[in-house]
Amino acid sequence: MSSRKHFTLAEARRVLPIVTEELIRLQKLQKEFHQKLLLLRTLNADERFKLECNLEFLNIQAKLHARNITSQGALLKDVDLGLVDFPSSLDGEEILLCWKLGEKDIEYYHGLQEGFRGRKKIKPD
Incomplete structure (x- = not known):
């Protein structure tokens, strides 16, 4: 993890x-993709081809939004749950600042092997 950007809490809050925004868009695209994927099974060959092209476009868009998140230095952990981590350190130890979509601020952290649970x-400064 040492080659990744390390955030202070203030830096992570600035990119939040x-x-x-990118995560909300990504979740919407993922939902639309899954709905259309279910529809795919019910279509004839011509309709299926059109929908497959649309699914490919949705996939490209989703990858772009995911890349926009990771290009900030954040780690996208779970799109469905809206989990994002920000590499950081605390008392000389590497940690991950942990945020979940819907939370107003970054208020939690966990060790590298601990995960969301x-x-x-x-602790406030």
Whole structure:
């Protein structure tokens, strides 16, 4: 993880609006993709081809939004749950600042091996 950007809490908070916007778009695209994928089975060959082209376009858009998140230095952990981590450090140890879509702020962190269930509240300065 040392080659990745490490965020201070303030830096992670600054990119959070961008990450939030991209994640919301990504979730909408994913939902649309899955709905259209179910429809695919019911179509004839001509309709299926058109829908497959549309699905490919949705996939390209989704990859773009995911890349927009990761290009900020954030780690996209789960699109469905809206989980994003920000590499950081605390007392010389590498940690991940942890945020979930719907939370107003980044208030939690966890160790590299702990995951979402191991989240701990960030202590105020």
